[in-house]
Amino acid sequence: MAVLLLGEVTDGKLNLDATSKAVAGAQTLGEVTVLCAGASAADAAGEAAKIEGVAKVLCAEDASLGHRLAEATAALIVSLAGDYSHVVAPATTDAKNILPRVAALLDVMVISDVSGVVDADTFERPVYAGNAIQTVKSADPVKVLTLRTASFEAAATGNDAAPVETVAVPEAPGLSEWVEDHVAASDRPELTSAKRVVSGGRGVGSDENFALIEKLADKLGAAVGASRAAVDSGYAPNDWQVGQTGKVVAPELYIAVGISGAIQHLAGMKDSKIIVAINKDEEAPIFQIADYGLAADLFTAVPELTEKL
């Protein structure tokens, strides 16, 4: 049994948190080889080599791999897949774009958003927005899966580096090209790996009012999240969205402000260690899953909380 794991590489940098959580999740499936692909990937490969549990790192550098375009990256993975029983990746938007394409090219089913590994063929994954957990057993010769990072503790990084090999890159299919990225520059921690998250919902009322959420987050050194209702109302950008259709987070502390607790939101945060809910509606469903609930007007409670922390 051998695992090919697509490392999360963006603009030449390794996303260590997502990659090492996937390494931890894949550990029981076999010897893990991490693939780092990009226009430049050598630094990322060097870093991935130090993650504990990584046996080998493959480094693929080519301009066509620069922006994680699915067509070129999938072609690369397929060219390497013959040596492996499992092809896995952290369930990021990049991997969710690429891995189903890989699976179809290998004529196997993809298994998305795996939250638990039962054995080499059997996996648990949330369905129906996390309202049910399905256990599936794959009969395919190669298992292609994405691992939900919130479900796994990150593997540690050590000093012993695994060997790094350079691999040949197949000719790019030339079907797509990158135009531009709009990445919000922020000093805040990244949402999916943050230890603390403060999220606002429709109750926040406007994008100006979202400053209250951001101030509390900055006081805590937290990432900022939002419910789908807040995103749909234009109070917050979509990449802040936590939930079934957004990001899945599991921080040590999650503070939900003005969020009623729709199923679709809970699906993205209910694995958080401690959940705090602040909402003026005492009947809000969020209180049924919160460790600490405060039924209060957020416009007085949040500034007071920011002040007293």
Place this chain on the structure above:
Amino acid sequence: MKVLVPVKRVIDYNVKVRVKADGSGVDLANVKMSMNPFDEIAVEEAIRLREAGTASEVVVVSIGVKQAQETLRTGLAMGADRAILIVAAEDVHQDIEPLAVAKLLTAVIAEEEPGLVICGKQAIDNDMNATGQMLAALLGWPQATFASKLELGDGRATVTREVDGGLQTIAVKLPAIVTADLRLNEPRYASLPNIMKAKKKPLVEKTPADYGVDVTPRLEIVKTAEPEGRKAGVMVASVDELVAKLKDEAGVL
């Protein structure tokens, strides 16, 4: 240019999901079913392209149980021109896997030759997020997933995508597969006259055998369970009490 939109019949997003006590799945008997919300967005985008004169015809396709013709009628009422139903399951609890769906769609596309396919990014039942990508792979077409903006011109589509760090814009050669994310548009409601008109629009029925595709699942569903519940904690009376609890009891500050 013809635009093809695959649509799926799923449990209505407002319905509370109930896991069957014997672990065999989710109870779908006598439950309200609707078009997958992401597919509604895909249909809306295709209709807007036709209204703008970019697309000449919008064809909706559904694969599943016979009752999926209601879902197709919804698409026709929104404004699609005609529909294809591939009856691949008898029991509403039987889900056709994305790989099999992609193979059937590949066969439909070989016949229909659309210039663009718009799918929803994921179905809210199996949450796989895979059909569009798999279809692109089988066709050897480019894919532009999680789209929040779509512009067509000169043999290519420029698509803005919702990605983890923000937005990415890519250009893909046509024909291509685009998968719709939430912010691509707000789907219209079908008006009563259009619902009546939709009843007369053409809907053809096929089977997987017509296309020579085997829809046997690759994944065996061993069991379906309720997620571990989270117990409600305590209500605090003030911000001071909250801060004290977080510091002393939870130890997270």
